[in-house]
Amino acid sequence: MPLPWLDPDAEPAFPPVETALADPDGLLAAGGKLSSDWLVTAYSQGIFPWFEMGQPVLWWSPDPRLVLYPEHVKISRSMRKLIRKQPYLITMDTYFAAVIHSCKSERDSAAGTWITDEMQAAYIQLHELGLAHSIEVWAGSAIVGGLYGVALGKVFFGESMFSRQANASKIALIALALQLQRWQFGLIDCQVSSQHLLSMGAEEISRHNFCVQLRDLSAHDLQPGPWKFDDDFQLASDAI
Known part of the structure; x- marks a missing residue:
């Protein structure tokens, strides 16, 4: 299943955390942006950003936590x-x-x-x-x-x-x-x-x-x- 891409110009919205990948554990989506509204929305849903230099913003919600x-x-x-x-x-x-x-x-x-x-x-x-x-x-x-x-x-x-x-x-x-x-x-x-x-x-x-x-x-x-x-x-x- 392709990884959902989040439009950085849209209002912050994430897929359900239950749809996150099992491998790598918890990878949920890519895209969006690291603004305060995106980050607050993410944290409130149990999602956090983690990515390395040169990668798009990647969002995670691992199981277990x-x-x-x-x-x-x-x-x-x-x-x-x-x-x-x-x-x-x-x-x-x-x-x-x-x-x-x-x-x-x-x-x-x-x-x-x-x-x-x-x-x-x-x-x-x-x-x-x-x-x-x-x-x-x-x-x-x-x-x-x-x-x-x-x-x-x-x-x-x-x-x-x-x-x-x-x-x-x-x-x-x-x-x-x-x-x-x-x-x-x-x-x-x-x-x-x-x-x-x-x-x-x-x-x-x-x-x-x-x-x-x-x-x-x-x-x-x-x-x-x-x-x-x-x-x-x-x-x-x-x-x-």
Whole structure:
């Protein structure tokens, strides 16, 4: 069956996620564009963009879906010990552009990147609209780790993370999960399975189950941006 092509000049509209390919897992459509209205429509339906340089915009909705329920985040004994030492300052929405650029740079030095210049610009626009958010992990005056993603209602859609020091991205994810618990978020979308995320408490659920939960949770009011940790948030005590 040919892959549906989405007209970038039309209103954002996607095929039903049930029509996504099984191989490659979850590939749903090509085309459209990386504007804020297309991205919000996609995320609200359990769809996300992923493509490499030189490819058209590709849209995905894999089955199964990897999710992390914030209250299920696993904090290992070694991570608790590190957190108690409080070696890092952790902030939200302080340097979004620097975080997404760092995620891109880390992948540029590996086997290529899907975070193209077009992708960066699109998510920076979402951040300016109060829909995309970042976590920054600081050692002194340097950002040594972090992550970014999109929030709709009570769902956070994780996009990418990076580390320049051991465990910095883990600390970012733990801090995010603990703060989202306080805000009564229902889940963090992790997209596709990885041992790293599974070890931190993420689990696979069916695409159907994911979409059912998404419809309910995304109907809640947005947590307005820019985000910041609660005034009484303390990673060392919240992580106990």
